[in-house]
Amino acid sequence: MRAPERPHPSPLSSAPVAIGAARYLLRRYRVGPVLVILAAAILVIGEMRHAETTTADALSRWQATVEVWTSTGPLGAGETI
Numbered sequence: 001m002r003a004p005e006r007p008h009p010s011p012l013s014s015a016p017v018a019i020g021a022a023r024y025l026l027r028r029y030r031v032g033p034v035l036v037i038l039a040a041a042i043l044v045i046g047e048m049r050h051a052e053t054t055t056a057d058a059l060s061r062w063q064a065t066v067e068v069w070t071s072t073g074p075l076g077a078g079e080t081i
Helices: 009-028 032-065
Strands: none
Touching: none
């Protein structure tokens, strides 16, 4: 004899359970300061990655517009290439 299948919980019914569990854990353990530090670290890392991406984008745009000229001999002041 097979046991009846349990229905899968819907997201709406599992959300209050998850929120209740989170509230219980926050009351039971003093994790507030840890969460604040974790959130601050995530924000700092995100800002650093954003700055790095912005710098790389600006550098690639600048390099795309730079023209390089070479000369086979010495140039005097005011000479046109």
